[in-house]
Amino acid sequence: MTDAPSLVEAGRRLVAAGLSPGTSGNLSARDGERILLSPSGIPLDELEASALSVVDLDGRHLRGPKPSKEVWLHRAMYRRDGATAVVVHTHSVHAVAASCLEPWDARTALPPYTPYLPMKLGQVPLVPYADPGDRAQAEAIEALSQPVRAVLLANHGPVVAGGTFAEAIAGAVEIEEAARVTMLLGGRGRVLEEHRLLGLAARYGTPWAASTG
Numbered sequence: 001m002t003d004a005p006s007l008v009e010a011g012r013r014l015v016a017a018g019l020s021p022g023t024s025g026n027l028s029a030r031d032g033e034r035i036l037l038s039p040s041g042i043p044l045d046e047l048e049a050s051a052l053s054v055v056d057l058d059g060r061h062l063r064g065p066k067p068s069k070e071v072w073l074h075r076a077m078y079r080r081d082g083a084t085a086v087v088v089h090t091h092s093v094h095a096v097a098a099s100c101l102e103p104w105d106a107r108t109a110l111p112p113y114t115p116y117l118p119m120k121l122g123q124v125p126l127v128p129y130a131d132p133g134d135r136a137q138a139e140a141i142e143a144l145s146q147p148v149r150a151v152l153l154a155n156h157g158p159v160v161a162g163g164t165f166a167e168a169i170a171g172a173v174e175i176e177e178a179a180r181v182t183m184l185l186g187g188r189g190r191v192l193e194e195h196r197l198l199g200l201a202a203r204y205g206t207p208w209a210a211s212t213g
Contacts, residue, residue: 003029004049007036007086010165011044014090019172020044024091025157026068029165030078033057037074039065069133073153076138077161080148084161088168090176091157098179099126099152104191105211109152110178113189118197120174121149121160122206129154147207150175 007029014020014027025044028037037053038044042065053067059075061067068074074087103109108123117124125144130137141151141159150160150171158175162168181189194211201208 003031004036004052006165007038007052008047008049010086010088010169011038011047013165013169014088014172015043015045017169017173019090019092019169019176021091021093025089026070026074027086027088027165027168028071028074029086030084034062035071035074035078037067037071040068072133072135072138073141073159076141077159079142080144081161083163085163086165086168087159087161088165088172089157089159090172092172092176092179094179094183095152095176096155096157098182099157100155101182107146107209107211110175110182111189111191112197113181113185113191114178115192115196115200116174117178118192118200118206118208119204120206121171122201122208123148124150124152124158124175127151127153129156132156146209149207 010027023041023043026038028035035055038047039053053064054062055067055071056062059071070089077087078084103126104111107125109126110124127140150158152158160168160171197208
């Protein structure tokens, strides 16, 4: 179980890392049959352990301030994998920029220019655009046929699941770095060979299937 102080500290870390400017982004932790969630409109470095939103696994507001409208994204990640304990959604600038591009592959939005994406996260598919708070996007996440630890929302930003906040934040940082490299290269880079990607995924236990072209 992840406690409220850990969620508050994670919010501060996300802002300090430059991943959630202003009031952007949200994060949550599963606590048994409940989800602790950052409230709507509160900067993540101003969260208080005593003032978090609490919803059930169906997304119903139980107590605390109004939850983030992105509660459905969080619920979708918990429903996909019962081992998921925390979810982080950021609006980091390079990841948002990359989310406005066509995906590199049907299974993963970001080109694997370095070994770190397959090592730390695996494939990160692009989820079609829907307005913020629209349940259709959450339904699209749940409908993904491939195993994922993170997704990139089209024209929006990443959502990362993890067993701990340290793991999820590390994933969000890796997506931002992979996106930054992608934007700097502008499509001119050389991606790693598929046999290397599959080997890295097998060695580190991440979800990476063969490319669809």
